[in-house]
Amino acid sequence: MKSIRKQVAAWARTSSPWAIHFNSGSCNGCDIETVASLTPRFDVERFGVMLHGTPRHADILIVTGAISKQQQDRLLRIYNQMSNPKFVVAVGACAAGGGVLQGCYGVLGGVDKLIPVDLYVPGCPPRPEALIDGIVKLLGGIKGGK
Amino acid sequence: MPKITVPLGPQHPALKEPGNFMLILEGEEIVDATLRLGYNHRGIETAAESRNFVQATYLIERVCGICSHAHATCYVTNVEHIAGLEVPKRAQAIRVVVGELERIHSHLLWLGVAAHEIGFDTLFMYSWRDREHVMDALETISGNRVHYSMNTIGGVRRDISKEDLDEILKKLSVLEERTKYYIKLATQEPTLHARTKGVGMLPTKEALKRDACGPLARASAIARDVRKDDPSLVYNQLDFKVITSDSCDVFGRLYVRVFEILESVKILRQVLPYLPEGPIAVKTPPKIPAGEWVTRYEAPRGEDVHYVKSDGGTNPARVKVRAPTLANFESVAYMLKGDQLADAPLIIAAIDPCFSCTDRATLVRGGSSNVELMKDLRTRAIEYYKKKGIDFSKVS
Numbered sequence: 001m002k003s004i005r006k007q008v009a010a011w012a013r014t015s016s017p018w019a020i021h022f023n024s025g026s027c028n029g030c031d032i033e034t035v036a037s038l039t040p041r042f043d044v045e046r047f048g049v050m051l052h053g054t055p056r057h058a059d060i061l062i063v064t065g066a067i068s069k070q071q072q073d074r075l076l077r078i079y080n081q082m083s084n085p086k087f088v089v090a091v092g093a094c095a096a097g098g099g100v101l102q103g104c105y106g107v108l109g110g111v112d113k114l115i116p117v118d119l120y121v122p123g124c125p126p127r128p129e130a131l132i133d134g135i136v137k138l139l140g141g142i143k144g145g146k
Numbered sequence: 147m148p149k150i151t152v153p154l155g156p157q158h159p160a161l162k163e164p165g166n167f168m169l170i171l172e173g174e175e176i177v178d179a180t181l182r183l184g185y186n187h188r189g190i191e192t193a194a195e196s197r198n199f200v201q202a203t204y205l206i207e208r209v210c211g212i213c214s215h216a217h218a219t220c221y222v223t224n225v226e227h228i229a230g231l232e233v234p235k236r237a238q239a240i241r242v243v244v245g246e247l248e249r250i251h252s253h254l255l256w257l258g259v260a261a262h263e264i265g266f267d268t269l270f271m272y273s274w275r276d277r278e279h280v281m282d283a284l285e286t287i288s289g290n291r292v293h294y295s296m297n298t299i300g301g302v303r304r305d306i307s308k309e310d311l312d313e314i315l316k317k318l319s320v321l322e323e324r325t326k327y328y329i330k331l332a333t334q335e336p337t338l339h340a341r342t343k344g345v346g347m348l349p350t351k352e353a354l355k356r357d358a359c360g361p362l363a364r365a366s367a368i369a370r371d372v373r374k375d376d377p378s379l380v381y382n383q384l385d386f387k388v389i390t391s392d393s394c395d396v397f398g399r400l401y402v403r404v405f406e407i408l409e410s411v412k413i414l415r416q417v418l419p420y421l422p423e424g425p426i427a428v429k430t431p432p433k434i435p436a437g438e439w440v441t442r443y444e445a446p447r448g449e450d451v452h453y454v455k456s457d458g459g460t461n462p463a464r465v466k467v468r469a470p471t472l473a474n475f476e477s478v479a480y481m482l483k484g485d486q487l488a489d490a491p492l493i494i495a496a497i498d499p500c501f502s503c504t505d506r507a508t509l510v511r512g513g514s515s516n517v518e519l520m521k522d523l524r525t526r527a528i529e530y531y532k533k534k535g536i537d538f539s540k541v542s
């Protein structure tokens with residue numbers, strides 16, 4: 001019985017994951033590629049992914065950019081507002097570990113310094129294809145119960 | 147009626163980047179607006195001082211992902227001037243090619259974002275689909291879609307081959323066709339007119355007073371374009387128009403940007419087939435002689451100003467970036483006043499704000515004898531502008 005419930009939940013989660021995009025101090029490069037992945041040539045909505053404005057509706061938090069010290073409390077707040085289960089995708093070299101901005105005085109570092117990250121998409125910036133590939137892998141992981 | 151304050155940002159669906167606007171409302175009308183910046187401050191200028199001149203190029207490029215070429219060009223031009231390097235003509239032409247492609251991609255991006263803000267998502271999808279042609283062209287030239295890293299001190303890093311050239315020219319024709327469609331849309335579509343005409347008014351007088359730049363100034367009938375006023379690279383040999391509009395509203399900004407895409411296509415047609423022969427870069431010494439230089443460049447959003455100082459070592463002694471968005475923010479606060487709350491995201495989007503470009507230093511350093519804190523500098527600036535009749539004291 002329990003396993004059926006789990007299966008249904010996993011099916012629901014992987015069929016329509018809603019995402020929220022948070023810019024934590026990115027140079028915009030990763031942001032425009034994230035938005036580009038929604039547009040006709042790439043169309044991430046094929047996988048049911050939709051970008052949403054409010055963290056309370058979102059399952060996936062897409063973070064771009066190294067965390068600037070001004071943004072760290074805001075990121076934590078957004079993360080805490082999301083309901084469980086939630087997944088974090090760190091997009092770009094900056095979000096993964098600071099990238100070129102490593103060691104800047106206004107920068108805390110990668111996203112994993114603050115919140116647990118489920119998936120890293122490397123690149124500066126990653127191509128929309130890479131981002132879609134990452135999200136599909138994440139969905140595969142969720143389906144597998146990881 | 148009681149006044150209420152509505153915060154917009156730093157995280158808000160209408161803002162793609164962190165910034166904060168405090169809107170004071172009376173009913174639906176915005177009576178006052180203040181803004182707060184700095185959420186994206188990373189400390190790139192200080193970081194550039196700990197890199198050598200070549201490394202700093204790629205760091206400065208990452209000030210902004212949309213107009214990265216503008217920033218990098220500005221920076222390398224400064225260093226080349228200090229070092230007294232003569233940049234080959236071919237490299238200059240290639241810089242113009244990438245710069246104009248960047249302008250097209252940025253304007254199409256803006257068109258999409260603005261359409262999204264007025265709820266016209268079909269146009270958003272259309273313009274971003276067409277933008278992919280430019281992205282392809284940029285990828286063919288540089289190998290990357292966003293940070294092209296084409297510039298190096300003394301020239302460019304990659305050449306454009308004959309085959310690539312033909313491919314890009316073919317793409318330009320498609321783009322031109324599509325842009326004409328957008329022009330038709332902008333001039334005939336009644337929903338677009340209803341949402342943009344008379345919204346976010348910035349009369350010429352106010353724009354001048356607030357030192358607006360770029361498409362925002364041009365939409366207020368000020369023919370200000372660094373490519374014409376202070377031409378660098380090969381811009382003085384090119385034939386193009388400075389597009390202006392006297393409607394002074396969001397529609398004017400739309401009009402200016404769409405027509406600028408056509409002008410950029412015209413420039414590319416004049417440069418691409420006639421790339422001068424020769425080398426693409428000259429050798430650079432690792433140490434740059436002492437000196438300082440300021441360069442202006444017309445980025446897609448307006449005038450971008452960079453300052454570089456060298457003290458004769460391998461690293462820059464000081465790098466300063468003044469991005470166009472910073473110059474335009476005072477106008478935003480003005481434009482918001484008197485408009486409806488529902489139009490606020492559109493008015494903010496209309497200047498094509500780029501917060502990552504804008505969020506710069508909090509501390510200004512002089513010699514050890516005259517360390518000047520931002521606080522004092524701010525007070526002085528507020529007094530200076532008060533005399534000109536603008537009140538900056540509410541901007542924090």
Ligand code: SF4
Pocket residue numbers: 025026027028029030064065066091092093094095099100123124125126208211292
């Ligand atoms: S990874 Fe590159 S493109 Fe992405 S935010 Fe960092 S510098 Fe910009």
